[in-house]
Amino acid sequence: MSTQTEEQVAGFNVAEVEVESFDEDDELDNPTYMQQLLAAGLLISTGVDGLYGRSQVFEDVVEGISDLIGAWGEGKQVEVLRFPPAMSRQVLEESGYWANFPDQLGAVFSFCGNERSHQRLLKCLDNKEDWTEDVKPTRIVMTPVACYPVYGVMAARGPLPPGGRLVDIFSYCCRYEPSNQPERMLMFRQREFVRMGTPAQILAFRDEWIEHAKLMMRWLQLPSSIGVANDPFFGRTGKLLIDSQREQQLKFELLIPGVNPDKVTACGSFNYHRDKFSSLWKIQTDTGETAHTGCCGFGLERLALSLFKHHGFDPKVWPRGVRETLWSNKYA
Numbered sequence: 424m425s426t427q428t429e430e431q432v433a434g435f436n437v438a439e440v441e442v443e444s445f446d447e448d449d450e451l452d453n454p455t456y457m458q459q460l461l462a463a464g465l466l467i468s469t470g471v472d473g474l475y476g477r478s479q480v481f482e483d484v485v486e487g488i489s490d491l492i493g494a495w496g497e498g499k500q501v502e503v504l505r506f507p508p509a510m511s512r513q514v515l516e517e518s519g520y521w522a523n524f525p526d527q528l529g530a531v532f533s534f535c536g537n538e539r540s541h542q543r544l545l546k547c548l549d550n551k552e553d554w555t556e557d558v559k560p561t562r563i564v565m566t567p568v569a570c571y572p573v574y575g576v577m578a579a580r581g582p583l584p585p586g587g588r589l590v591d592i593f594s595y596c597c598r599y600e601p602s603n604q605p606e607r608m609l610m611f612r613q614r615e616f617v618r619m620g621t622p623a624q625i626l627a628f629r630d631e632w633i634e635h636a637k638l639m640m641r642w643l644q645l646p647s648s649i650g651v652a653n654d655p656f657f658g659r660t661g662k663l664l665i666d667s668q669r670e671q672q673l674k675f676e677l678l679i680p681g682v683n684p685d686k687v688t689a690c691g692s693f694n695y696h697r698d699k700f701s702s703l704w705k706i707q708t709d710t711g712e713t714a715h716t717g718c719c720g721f722g723l724e725r726l727a728l729s730l731f732k733h734h735g736f737d738p739k740v741w742p743r744g745v746r747e748t749l750w751s752n753k754y755a
């Protein structure tokens with residue numbers, strides 16, 4: 424930390440896209456967190472930056488965190504919904520995702536040619552030439568945000584019940600932003616709650632979750648703070664959206680230091696969408712007004728990385744309170 428420049432301290436974006444390079448001695452003496460995770464076998468390299476296998480221990484931590492988040496819903500009127508990590512391309516097109524985050528999208532393509540073009544494709548592969556001529560987008564895209572598949576499903580059910588709706592979501596998400604920083608994975612999991620109802624219901628839900636997240640961080644003995652945040656909207660129009668989102672305080676993030684030596688890592692977010700999604704997908708309250716929506720979700724890998732960073736790579740020796748919070752029997 425003492426070698427940080429002022430620039431690094433002041434700006435979260437510094438070093439975000441820099442490719443780190445190490446000379447061999449430096450690497451041996453001072454391995455990065457990523458190198459330590461790989462060496463310990465917690466993460467397993469696939470040869471692609473941002474795409475990793477996970478060990479049993481890593482998965483135990485992820486499952487413990489997910490259960491802890493899910494426990495918030497106990498005793499509440501909550502509907503559990505699970506979707507695969509891919510979603511309807513049309514639904515994502517309608518959501519405006521292409522306008523706002525085109526650079527992060529993972530679309531699924533497939534071969535759609537005939538016998539002859541198949542032969543051409545194989546020849547191109549042999550010759551290491553471009554083989555994509557007959558590969559076209561399919562009707563699915565990788566899910567970028569866990570809650571996106573939910574809104575259309577809810578709209579199809581008609582107006583919300585008088586108390587609104589509360590949905591528990593878990594999904595793998597894909598954001599195409601290759602990096603050798605462990606907290607920036609291409610495929611990661613989100614556990615999230617989505618609330619639909621009146622503006623007052625959404626704001627109360629968000630306030631309750633922010634307080635509960637602070638409590639969870641105390642149980643997990645992780646340093647953290649809550650900050651106003653924005654989504655990484657693309658381009659010049661994006662700048663305006665960022666300013667407006669921050670000004671209206673529509674997004675807060677749970678920030679944890681440690682995983683990245685130069686900046687805090689956003690491990691959760693608390694979002695008020697106002698009527699953005701409900702206007703788009705026509706979700707109405709029981710009194711016929713356009714509903715409001717919000718979601719509070721956590722990046723499970725980022726929370727696991729934070730726990731390993733602060734408590735070490737062996738959960739058996741983590742503080743008792745942390746182990747009991749995550750697992751009642753295992754490791755306790």
Ligand code: ZN
Binds near residue numbers: 569570571615718719
């Ligand atoms: Zn969401």
